[in-house]
Amino acid sequence: MYTNFYLKNCLHPHSYGRMRKLLLIMKITTLLLIAVILHVSAATSLAQKVTLNEKNVTLIDVFNKIRVQTGYDFSFSTETLENSNPVTINVKNEELTDVLTQIFRGQNLEFSLDNKIVTVKPKETSLLENG
Numbered sequence: 001m002y003t004n005f006y007l008k009n010c011l012h013p014h015s016y017g018r019m020r021k022l023l024l025i026m027k028i029t030t031l032l033l034i035a036v037i038l039h040v041s042a043a044t045s046l047a048q049k050v051t052l053n054e055k056n057v058t059l060i061d062v063f064n065k066i067r068v069q070t071g072y073d074f075s076f077s078t079e080t081l082e083n084s085n086p087v088t089i090n091v092k093n094e095e096l097t098d099v100l101t102q103i104f105r106g107q108n109l110e111f112s113l114d115n116k117i118v119t120v121k122p123k124e125t126s127l128l129e130n131g
Contacts, residue, residue, distance in 0.1 A: 076120035
């Protein structure tokens, strides 16, 4: 009625196809697990954390401190930052985008992130703000 599954049954000539199929399934499962683990670790490393405690400093000083902590470069012209206000910020282990949003609040500037480069440019005024 029931057959016991022993090693001798695995070595039977008719069971070679089953063993090959089982090994293929195991290889595919291992490959998928590795891919998922790498994806999760990559996603967590993208969230850059920043700690700053600055009072009435220039934007360039803040940009340099962020660059040292995160490795992100800043792209801007000196004319863009001429009329910027001094920055006071106190954050601990916050995400880069949140910190940048805080820094640019109250400034006449905006930023965009692309491939570890933060581009700073004058804020575009809309027709509603002009009228």
